Amino acid sequence: xxxxxxxxxxLKEVPADAEIVSHQLxxxxxxxxxxxxxxxxxxxxxxxxxxxxxxxxxxxMNRAGALELLMPAVQPAELWQESGRWQQYGPELLRVNxxxxxxxxxxxxxxxxxxxxxxxxxxxxxxxxxxxxxIQTKFRDEIRPRFGVMRSREFIMKDAYxxxxxxxxxxxxxxxxxDTYSRIFTxxxxxxxxxxxxxxxxxxSESQEFHVLADSGEDxxxxxxxxxxxxxxxxxxxxxxxxxxxxxxSELEKxxxxxxxxxxxxxxxxxxxxxxxxxxxLVEGQDGNLVALALRGDHQLSATKAEKIxxxxxxxxxxxxxxxxxxxxCEPGFIGPVGLACSLIVDYSAANMxxxxxxxxxxxxxMTGVNWERDIAEPQVADLREVVExxxxxxxxxxxxxxxxxEVGHIFQLGRKYSEAMGAKVVDExxxxxEMYMGCYGIGVTRVVAAAIEQNNDDKxxxxxDAIAPFQVILxxxxxxxxxxxxxxxxxxxxxxxxxGLEVLLDDRDARPGVKFADAELIGIPHRIVIGERGLDxxxxxxxxxxxxxxxxxxxxxxxxxxxxxxxxx
RNA sequence: CGGGGCAUGGCGCAGUCUGGUAGCGCAUCUGCUUUGGGAGCAGAGGGUCGGCGGUUCGAAUCCGUCUGCCCCGACCA
Numbered sequence: 315x316x317x318x319x320x321x322x323x324x325l326k327e328v329p330a331d332a333e334i335v336s337h338q339l340x341x342x343x344x345x346x347x348x349x350x351x352x353x354x355x356x357x358x359x360x361x362x363x364x365x366x367x368x369x370x371x372x373x374x375m376n377r378a379g380a381l382e383l384l385m386p387a388v389q390p391a392e393l394w395q396e397s398g399r400w401q402q403y404g405p406e407l408l409r410v411n412x413x414x415x416x417x418x419x420x421x422x423x424x425x426x427x428x429x430x431x432x433x434x435x436x437x438x439x440x441x442x443x444x445x446x447x448x449i450q451t452k453f454r455d456e457i458r459p460r461f462g463v464m465r466s467r468e469f470i471m472k473d474a475y476x477x478x479x480x481x482x483x484x485x486x487x488x489x490x491x492x493d494t495y496s497r498i499f500t501x502x503x504x505x506x507x508x509x510x511x512x513x514x515x516x517x518x519s520e521s522q523e524f525h526v527l528a529d530s531g532e533d534x535x536x537x538x539x540x541x542x543x544x545x546x547x548x549x550x551x552x553x554x555x556x557x558x559x560x561x562x563x564s565e566l567e568k569x570x571x572x573x574x575x576x577x578x579x580x581x582x583x584x585x586x587x588x589x590x591x592x593x594x595x596l597v598e599g600q601d602g603n604l605v606a607l608a609l610r611g612d613h614q615l616s617a618t619k620a621e622k623i624x625x626x627x628x629x630x631x632x633x634x635x636x637x638x639x640x641x642x643x644c645e646p647g648f649i650g651p652v653g654l655a656c657s658l659i660v661d662y663s664a665a666n667m668x669x670x671x672x673x674x675x676x677x678x679x680x681m682t683g684v685n686w687e688r689d690i691a692e693p694q695v696a697d698l699r700e701v702v703e704x705x706x707x708x709x710x711x712x713x714x715x716x717x718x719x720x721e722v723g724h725i726f727q728l729g730r731k732y733s734e735a736m737g738a739k740v741v742d743e744x745x746x747x748x749e750m751y752m753g754c755y756g757i758g759v760t761r762v763v764a765a766a767i768e769q770n771n772d773d774k775x776x777x778x779x780d781a782i783a784p785f786q787v788i789l790x791x792x793x794x795x796x797x798x799x800x801x802x803x804x805x806x807x808x809x810x811x812x813x814x815g816l817e818v819l820l821d822d823r824d825a826r827p828g829v830k831f832a833d834a835e836l837i838g839i840p841h842r843i844v845i846g847e848r849g850l851d852x853x854x855x856x857x858x859x860x861x862x863x864x865x866x867x868x869x870x871x872x873x874x875x876x877x878x879x880x881x882x883x884x
Numbered sequence: 885c886g887g888g889g890c891a892u893g894g895c896g897c898a899g900u901c902u903g904g905u906a907g908c909g910c911a912u913c914u915g916c917u918u919u920g921g922g923a924g925c926a927g928a929g930g931g932u933c934g935g936c937g938g939u940u941c942g943a944a945u946c947c948g949u950c951u952g953c954c955c956c957g958a959c960c961a
Contacts, residue, residue: 326910326922327896331954351953405885406959423961457885457959471961523961532960617958629958724961758961793919828921835921846920856920 315785316808317821322359324833334530336767337462339776343837345763352459352467359837360763362784364470367762368449370501370781371472378494380445380474385427387451391417393426397735408455420453425732425754428475432750433738439479442740442750443487447474449759463760464720464768465532470759477750479742481729484751488520488727491755495524495723498757503779504766507717509535510545511724512618520727524757525719526765535719536701540712547716548618550701551708554662564669564683566652572678575647577611580680584671588612592664592672592684594649596633596641599625599657604633604641608651608660610667613699623659623696648673651690652681658690661698720765721758728752767838776838777860785819786881787811788839790830792846794822804845807855807873814874816881835860841877843868 325342332338340346345360356364372382391409394400400407400419408420421427428446436444449472459467474491478484492508499506504526511523523546525535537544574583577591591611597620599605605626609615621628635646641656642649650673651658671682686692705714732738733749742748763782770777780786789811791804804820811818819839821830834842844856844865854867857876868876 323894323911324922325895330890330896333955348953404959452961454960458955458957460955465960469961473961632958721961756961761961796919826919826921826923828919828923830922831920832922844920848920 315817315819317819317823320358320819322357322833322837324836332462334461334464334768335771336464336530336764339767339771339836340462340764343776346463348462352456352465354463354466354468356760359784363763363778363782364759366782366784367502367759368470368472371449371498371757371759374494374498374501375447375472375474378445378490380447380476382448383431383446384448384450385421385424385431387421387453388418389421389424389427391419393430393736394419397426397429397732399426406455406457408453422452422454423471423756424448424450424473425475425728425752426736429732429736429738429752432475432477432733433736436477436738436740436750439740439742439748443476443478443483445474445476445487445491445753447472447755462764464764466760469761472757472759474755476753476755477733477738478752479740479748479750481751484727484729484753485520488725488753491725491753492522495725495755495757499524499526499722501781502762502766503781504722504762504769506722507535507537507544507719509537509719510543510549512546512549522725523721524723524725526722526762526769527717527719528765528768529718530768531718531720533719533721534700534716536705536714536716538707538709538712538714540707541709543707543709543712545708547700548616550705550714552662552697552699552701553706553708554695555666557666559666559686560668562668562683562685562688564685566684566689567682568674568679569682570678571648571674571680574678574680575645580671581611584680584682586671590667590670592650592667592670594651594654594673596638596646596649596656598627598631598633600627601625604637604656606649606651606654606656606658607698608658608664608672608693609699610661610664613661613663613702615698616700619696619698623698625657626659642673642675644673644676648675648677648679650675650681650684651693652684658693659696659698660693662695663699665693665695720761720768722762722765723755723757725755726753728754770838774832775836778838778840780840780881783817783838783840785817785839787816787818787841787843787877788834789818789820790827790834790842790844791820791822792827792844792848795824797847799850800845800847803850803870807843807845810874811877814878816874816877841880843873843877 322344328338329341344357346354349355410418452471453468456467476487506526508522508524511521534547536547536550574580577588581588588611593609593611595607596604617630621630638646668685670684672684674680701714703716707714730749738750739747767776791800794801808820840860842858849855853870855873856865857868858865
């Protein structure tokens, strides 16, 4: 490709609404352009990257025996009503009517459609197991799209669905997909981790997420330093303290705490640590009454854990200030469990506190010297909090560390949730009809591109991993307009590289060297070759890898082989 | 959906408080010079100041309203 024939507007300035580095660089390098909130055009340079990611995914899925198909983006409401998700799925599901007022949705995922395919096509256990996949556009009407294509409303996903006679077969394919995903992300050149996860509203039991490690990641993941244990902090079990609860030593006392609402303010006001404070959160219960959840001041509530507790509404819903006033008699910020007239569930760590501080259930008041059993009835305990750095590993070996990650893949063992709801059955060896077991496996293709940049960049721009670079090599002729030699050599090299099967970008623009260097670095081409009079006199070319700070001279006749040796061929 | 903010040429912004000539940098086009790290000079094009309504002799500026976008909280590939 010649740069002169490739309209690419790189930006020097950072667009104002781009917050994270991958979003900024994707805009600056001209990979994407925004059309509307959560909707992006993929420009030619970006599509080259996207297609490379897709190719690797296809190759590995095919290698794993999965079968590619393609389902419509628009799906009839009837299927979603059958599975029950027409009601369950909130406004995130984009619903549309056709000209006959029939209801449809733009698919956020394809369990319903694939299960419909399976119940029509699969008759016998002899046809199982089967694993179908597609690479296709999804739409989720996110409340708050952000970070460019990292969390957009329309995005491209590789989704796969497997069907099985029994649980063992499902578990087997799940493992195959786990290994396949590991191969895919390895080939993509990403640093990643597979972690235990919540299955969310897709349903099912066993589930793991694949995270690309990056400080800007929206998820926190916990991993043990003692063994291979790794989990999303939402689900990693937090063990209770092993030591018995200390005995009460202080008297219960109400203290005036004017305008002290947060744990931080309380600690500053009373000159204590957050682990001596108890925070009480009121959430909606299943029966219309509020439920109080209590945690130690330095811990965070895990919404995922909380909404699984019987009696707590799912999805989790914090009580409104009006409801808080009704039940606790005060505004949020002063709630405490002493004399609170609703059911109370306490985190293990919080239940082990003694002589602690909590809200006084009246404005500008807190209680100090509070103790369970003596001042409040022995509470119901549960695991409510997110694990923190230094917690013991749930695996029993090592302690947990926290890292941030971007979720790029998720695999589930669904079981029979959809096959039962939609009657997807096959005949087994005994001639009986049985519902099939299902697994499902997703990769956010567009998100992978953003995650790769998030993990591979510097102050000059993107640094593409070889496997997904839009071009492998960039040729930069110095002042071609002035030097016929430089022009001819560049053209010759361009032909040779092309014939050798390498993807090469020739910067034949009549631009100053600085402009070309800056663009080459911004768009992140891994291998750069400079052709200038200076080197040609000595029969040499200048080579520099995008990650390197220095040039390397390479003899003209060896350059193609030199690059071939340095590019990933697969 | 709740809270906060923004909307002025393709991009980044000033001007709004205190009403009166739309301005700067980048980008684009032309010419000349320049050419190993985002060039210099000279010139040019491009904006109904988000929409609608109001106040006023006069509105980017004041008032009302609508729309769009961004940021902070509950989701997920």
